[in-house]
Amino acid sequence: MRKLLLPIIIIVVTIVVLARLFFLQIVDDTYIKKSENNALKIVYEYPERGYVFDRNKKLLIANQPSYDIMVIPREVKDIDTLALCSLLDVTYEQFVSKLEKAKVYSPRLPSVFLPQLSKGEYAAFQEKIRHFNGFYIQKRSLRDYQVNHGANIFGYIRQVNEQNIKSNPYYRSGDLIGIQGIEQEYEETLRGTKGVKYIQRDRFNREIGSFKNGIYDTLAIKGDDVMLTIDSELQAYGELLMQNKRGGIVAIEPKTGEILALVNAPSYDPSLLVGRERSKNYTALYNDSLAKPLYNRVLSGEYSPGSPFKILTALIGLQEGVINEHTTFSCSRGFYYGKGAWMGCHDAGNWSLNTAIAKSCNTYFANAYKRVIEKYRNPADGINKWSEHLHSFGLGQFLGYDLPEGRKGHIPDADYYNRWYPNGGWKSTTTISNSIGQGEVIMTPMQLANVMAAVANRGYYYTPHIIKNIEHHKIDKKFTTKHVTSIDPKHFEPIVQGMNDVFNFGTGRSVRVESLDMCGKTGTVENFTRINGKRYQLTDHSVFVAFAPKDDPKIAIAVFIENGYWGARWAAPITSLMLQKYLLPEIVRTDLEKRMLEGSLQSEYDKVLQLYRTTSKPVSTPKVAL
Known part of the structure; x- marks a missing residue:
């Protein structure tokens, strides 16, 4: 046996x-193709990106043809x-710079x-392309916006950079990629798949x-x-109302979590x-x-919520049994809570x-x-229970919506206050400003709108999302999963x-509409900024949250106007108009509409700019979100 x-x-x-040699030489042509790379020209055919529609099937984004001049550096020979x-x-200098940049990427790719190129430039170059070895025209498609x-919802597309190419082998120099908005979030769905053609060459190239x-x-x-949940007419109207103002509007369909409008102001x-x-x-x-x-205030803007937060304070009080709908407190134009x-x-x-x-x-x-x-028994247990209730509304965390940016806000707990007061000594009155949304509570306009959706539903919400339907795909199950808050449904009725x-x-009586049974809450939020270490108080922010109709809600909304005085002055009229629309x-x-369309807060923003100019060191305008 050993001999054998x-x-x-x-x-x-x-x-x-x-067997392996047979497979490589007869069955598999991969290595043949690689060995003949020098005799092959690889040509990519770029697909159209997917079209984008609103919830009513209105076309929002289509495509238009575009032509790029491509260069293969090592083939650039004997040209004028x-x-x-x-x-x-x-210029000649630009020519040299562009060619050198291409060589750095790859001499042979x-x-x-x-x-x-414009149509005229394309036609002129196409006529004489035979005189310029190493250059050819690549057809692509660019976005063609119908609105x-x-x-801030769509995002945009641009050429890939080195980081994109290194992190994803799909992309090559000159490819386009979605940035921000749905273009980034649904890039793999919208981009399609490139086609490839291998062209053989002889020894004379x-x-x-x-x-x-x-x-x-x-x-x-x-x-x-893709079909978005957005109502294009409502979105357009919201952006019109927000001209000459800064802030945001978020409108959600409570029963589904579908985002009806996501207005960022100023927009473009x-x-x-x-x-x-583009550049x-x-x-x-x-x-x-x-x-x-370019800053998405509705997703990334973190603000004190102000008086709309009182709704949550009341709900937690009812759930914890410390108040009921008949509980009364006496107010003498204020609340004393310590010496x-x-x-x-x-x-x-x-x-x-x-x-x-x-x-x-x-x-x-x-x-x-x-x-x-x-x-x-101690403030730590109390604040933690309070915090748990708020987290059940999606606060203090990323909501999980299908847009690639945003902040999670802040809901303090006992650990937070223990860090601020390491020797103890903090109690309910230390944190009393939380009760009216002016303490350490921070929320985004998106979170405010989602809270309204949960209240409209009497205790539950769906993750806000902007995709209604995707061709050949199902939307993520997380958008159809119900999230139930920690508040018993019976407590929502008095609220x-x-x-x-x-x-x-x-x-909010000044913006009432007889034919609409609306529910809402005003808010006036104190507004501070810090310049060179000194704290300055600016004009308050104007906030309003609402849903309608009362008994069968179709829309929940949050409106946040920076430097807009009190809630009823700017945010409430805009909310009322959006619900009417x-x-x-x-x-x-129409009286409210006229006032909002003609109104401007630019003078307030000019005051802020002047404050920076007069109090800052002589540097460029600071990049701050006011």
Whole structure:
């Protein structure tokens, strides 16, 4: 047996080697293709990106043809450089710079030499292309926006950079990729699949036909179309109302979590980031460091929520059993909570829960909050229970929506206060400002709107999302999963009635619409900034949250206006108009519409700019979100 072992091993190894050689030489042409790379020209066919529609099947984004001049550096030989520069309207220095950049990427692979030719430039170059070895035209498609709104939702596309190429082998120099918005979030769905053609060349570098009769060639596959949850008309109207103002609007369909409008102000026309002027326009938008049109305030802006937070204070108080709908507190235009400590209030009286919501009484909610914290044996347990309730509404965390940016806000707990007060000594009154949304609580406008959706649903919400349907795909299951809050549904009814009375006799009565049964809450948020280490108080932010109709809610909304004075001045009228736009055949309160369309807060923003100029060191305008 030992004598046979060595021959057997030799025979087996020989068979394996011969089988592998047969596979590589006869069956698998991969290495043949690689070995003949020098004699092959690889041409990519770029697909159209998927189209984008709104919830009513209105086309929002299509495509338009674009032509890039590509260069393969090592094939650039014996050309009239000056003639090429003249034809393409580039200087000789620009020609050398572009060619050197292409060589750095790869001498033998194509790079974009000049992107996005106009039709006239394309026709002129196509006629004389035979004179310029190493150059060819690559057809692509650019976005063709059918609307001039929604830029913060759509995002934009640009050429890939080195990091994109290194992190994803799909991309090559000159490829386009989605940045921000749905273009980034759904890049793999929208981009489609590139087609590839292998062209064989002879020893004189002349094309002689497809390699292996095209058996390796693939066709480009168009990207999948997507339908957004956005109502395009509501989105456009919201952006119109927000002209000359800064802030945001978020509108959600409560029963589904579908985002109906996501307005960021100031915004810009999405077509500015298409074509040869894209880079220049982007630079101008980016350098607007005070208005910050590229900054998504509705997702990334973190603000104190102000009085709308009182709704949550009341719900937690009801759930914890420290108040009921008949509980009353006496208010004398404020709340004393310690020696010399005073929280002012704009009204006086003996208020029940309903009236406290309608009139936005600080004293009532300070007492309710104090009772919640003091219900437990120590403040740490009380604040942690309070924090748990708030987290059940999606606060203090990323909501999981399908857009690639955002902040999670902040909901403090005992650990947070223990870090601030390492020797102890903090208690309910130390944190009393939380009760009215002016303490350490920080929220985004998106989170405010989601809270309204949960209240409208009497205790549950769905993860907000912007995709309604994707061609050939199902949407993520997380968008159809119900999230139930820690508040018993029965506690929402008195809150909803109080919010309804905000319009009947409370702080929102000036924007009431007889034909709409609305529920809402005003908010006035203190606004501070810090310059060179010194704290300055600016004009308050104006906030309003609402949903309608009261008993079968179709829309929940949050409006946040920076430097907008009090809630009823700017945010409430805009909220009322947005609800009218979505729910009624026509705008009823044309008086509000006229005032909002003609109104401007630019003078307030000019004051802020002047403050920076007079108090800052002589440097460029600071990049801060006001």
